[in-house]
């Protein structure tokens with residue numbers, strides 16, 4: 405079976421089993437320490453209610469590791485309702501950000517559309533613009549971060565958004581996931597080429613002449629059918645590539661097993677394990693040593709059954725060390741008896757692999 409058929413089949417089954425969501429509960433937000441372009445600061449993380457990622461809802465079934473769609477409404481949402489829910493979430497933090505700002509703190513807002521902020525089918529233009537207008541009037545917020553697939557990023561949309569933001573820093577995050585085209589297309593089912601990603605980055609670079617605009621690349625650590633050592637190499641190579649083409653920041657996202665995904669199917673059958681936390685440490689230390697742009701390591705799911713794992717003794721310590729190193733951009737140092745096991749795995753896990761190119765992926 406080919407990757408798209410399998411992804412579509414698993415996605416359709418999962419969507420069928422998903423209970424309808426109450427719109428009021430789809431928007432959510434939290435406020436926490438973060439690394440901003442201006443240094444250590446705080447960010448409001450705000451999830452906007454959307455019908456869901458078009459790529460996941462379409463005939464491709466979406467990316468093999470992603471389950472965002474199951475937290476979406478799956479039906480169109482009235483523009484006024486989106487704005488109302490956004491405003492309610494924002495209001496929860498206004499007092500706190502004012503106080504922090506008065507104490508000299510820098511503040512950003514990260515808007516998550518569980519898909520593409522730049523796709524009008526996911527976020528109607530009227531809702532997008534009204535949300536941005538509200539933000540542009542809040543002096544305390546200096547940076548605005550969104551996510552999008554690259555094919556929706558156009559000159560016109562960049563201009564429209566940056567005009568509204570009126571000088572606030574605007575960052576577009578794109579999930580390149582890996583520079584390895586075969587992995588991205590055949591194993592992640594991402595559906596866009598390196599060239600498409602590069603074109604979007606070029607548009608952002610061009611817009612820098614006029615606007616305060618930045619780009620960020622997400623790197624996915626350990627897709628399916630990639631060994632532990634290949635996963636480390638691919639993540640590091642991807643960081644080198646994105647820096648070379650002019651991306652401003654990197655965020656590494658190690659795999660966790662989400663419900664209703666291809667990755668979950670392989671994991672249940674024992675053919676997939678999320679990466680070791682040691683691998684994520686190796687990746688982020690190497691990137692920080694060799695790359696000049698800021699690099700973050702996401703620690704969601706660390707130490708859990710479905711996430712990156714070392715051993716009970718060091719999971720938590722390493723998670724905390726990584727979180728604090730994200731703010732300082734420094735190297736992570738740690739030792740534990742389980743490191744030897746990881747070293748053995750990365751040394752030997754490619755030995756049994758065939759060097760012949762695969763025509764079909766061993767999905768079953």
Ligand code: SF4
Pocket residue numbers: 457458459460466467470471472518519520553579
């Ligand atoms: S990773 Fe992004 S593009 Fe892929 S299915 Fe999830 S939201 Fe859509």
Ligand SMILES: [Zn+2]
Pocket residue numbers: 714715716717718719740741742743
């Ligand atoms: Zn350990």
